[in-house]
Amino acid sequence: MTHKVHLKRLSLTDFRNYASLALRFDGRHVVLSGENGAGKTNLMEAVSFLSPGRGLRRAAYDEVIRNGARAFTVFAEVVGMEDEIAIGTGVDLSEESLSRKLRLNGTPAKSADELTDHLRVLWLTPSMDGLFTGGASDRRRFLDRLVLSLDPAHGRRAADFERAMRGRNKLLSEGRFDPAWLSGLERQMAGLGIAMTLARHEMLGLLTTLMDRTAGGDAQPFPTATLALSGFLDETRGVPALELEDRYAAMLEEGRHRDAAAGRTLEGPHRADLLVRHREKDMEAERCSTGEQKALLVGLILAHARLIADMTGHAPLLLLDEIAAHLDVNRRAALFDRIHALGGQAFMTGTDRSMFAALGERAQYFTVRDAAVTEEAP
Numbered sequence: 001m002t003h004k005v006h007l008k009r010l011s012l013t014d015f016r017n018y019a020s021l022a023l024r025f026d027g028r029h030v031v032l033s034g035e036n037g038a039g040k041t042n043l044m045e046a047v048s049f050l051s052p053g054r055g056l057r058r059a060a061y062d063e064v065i066r067n068g069a070r071a072f073t074v075f076a077e078v079v080g081m082e083d084e085i086a087i088g089t090g091v092d093l094s095e096e097s098l099s100r101k102l103r104l105n106g107t108p109a110k111s112a113d114e115l116t117d118h119l120r121v122l123w124l125t126p127s128m129d130g131l132f133t134g135g136a137s138d139r140r141r142f143l144d145r146l147v148l149s150l151d152p153a154h155g156r157r158a159a160d161f162e163r164a165m166r167g168r169n170k171l172l173s174e175g176r177f178d179p180a181w182l183s184g185l186e187r188q189m190a191g192l193g194i195a196m197t198l199a200r201h202e203m204l205g206l207l208t209t210l211m212d213r214t215a216g217g218d219a220q221p222f223p224t225a226t227l228a229l230s231g232f233l234d235e236t237r238g239v240p241a242l243e244l245e246d247r248y249a250a251m252l253e254e255g256r257h258r259d260a261a262a263g264r265t266l267e268g269p270h271r272a273d274l275l276v277r278h279r280e281k282d283m284e285a286e287r288c289s290t291g292e293q294k295a296l297l298v299g300l301i302l303a304h305a306r307l308i309a310d311m312t313g314h315a316p317l318l319l320l321d322e323i324a325a326h327l328d329v330n331r332r333a334a335l336f337d338r339i340h341a342l343g344g345q346a347f348m349t350g351t352d353r354s355m356f357a358a359l360g361e362r363a364q365y366f367t368v369r370d371a372a373v374t375e376e377a378p
């Protein structure tokens with residue numbers, strides 16, 4: 001068994017409602033309880049900055065800086081996948097670029113993707129509760145985050161695809177039907193778009209295989225999800241990537257006038273949707289009850305965490321905001337057992353500490369009150 005990836009220390013300055021904060025953790029799970037608005041989610045958000053991207057709220061960085069301050073920092077000591085590592089990150093408004101700076105053991109990192117060599121961070125927050133009933137873009141983003149956590153290059157491909165698509169849309173909107181220029185952009189979109197689509201399919205395939213292995217067992221407190229992609233080149237199985245690229249490039253070429261009239265590109269990976277069904281009930285997720293939808297989402301996140309653990313040899317850090325709120329006592333206990341069995345460290349929040357009783361000695365307990373965090377006896 002390899003060592004457990006976990007956070008040992010976390011220090012914040014001018015982060016949301018925290019002027020300054022320093023916490024130590026002993027490697028067990030971390031429970032944060034306290035009243036609404038105390039700063040529990042803010043703490044989780046700080047931990048989410050130990051992964052590439054804009055964190056669990058996808059907030060603009062200037063919102064993250066404490067009101068009245070000019071910069072925030074998050075510093076963490078992590079027992080990482082390779083070794084112990086000191087991670088420092090933050091944003092300073094007095095610098096000309098508003099990008100997030102990152103230092104690993106004091107040395108500036110070239111790209112935030114380097115973080116994924118040390119730890120993977122997954123989260124589930126109440127804002128994701130409407131995932132199945134909301135718009136396709138949220139589900140696409142959710143799926144892309146799943147892909148990204150195993151394949152950091154996915155983000156670059158998506159950004160490059162967007163750029164090429166914007167270029168094509170601009171040419172079309174200006175009525176410049178220059179065939180050589182358009183074909184160049186469309187070939188680029190085809191290469192990137194098909195790579196993105198295949199990466200998404202691969203992730204769904206891996207998750208499905210994993211869920212098939214555990215579905216229906218007695219230790220199954222959460223429903224199994226059946227996953228599919230739709231909305232763009234739905235049948236890719238067995239078709240060589242180059243052929244798919246040719247197909248998509250031809251679709252784009254044919255659709256130039258239609259896209260020009262629509263003012264956007266009507267076909268592509270940016271139109272795909274993640275379809276989720278409750279397997280045991282054989283029902284679309286959006287038609288399931290609120291509690292069932294939450295349970296499906298929890299099941300998906302746990303399956304994904306297991307996949308990361310299997311593929312990298314290390315469980316991801318899990319950030320579970322208000323996870324226990326809508327679960328009955330038995331489901332809660334089963335959830336904690338599943339989380340613990342992953343072998344990693346999970347951060348969990350709730351307004352009421354008693355909801356975490358079943359975790360017992362497996363967690364450290366902290367009370368959050370007005371941006372002050374105190375450890376309590378178990």
Ligand SMILES: Nc1ncnc2c1ncn2[C@@H]1O[C@H](COP(=O)(O)OP(=O)(O)OP(=O)(O)O)[C@@H](O)[C@H]1O
Pocket residue numbers: 015016017018034035036037038039040041042043063064065066067351368
């Ligand atoms: N940039 C900022 N500067 C100062 N305070 C901020 C900033 N951003 C958010 N806050 C404050 O942080 C508090 C919210 O904290 P947080 O979302 O962590 O609460 P919580 O403990 O998770 O509450 P709940 O149980 O309601 O989810 C709010 O009072 C909010 O006004």
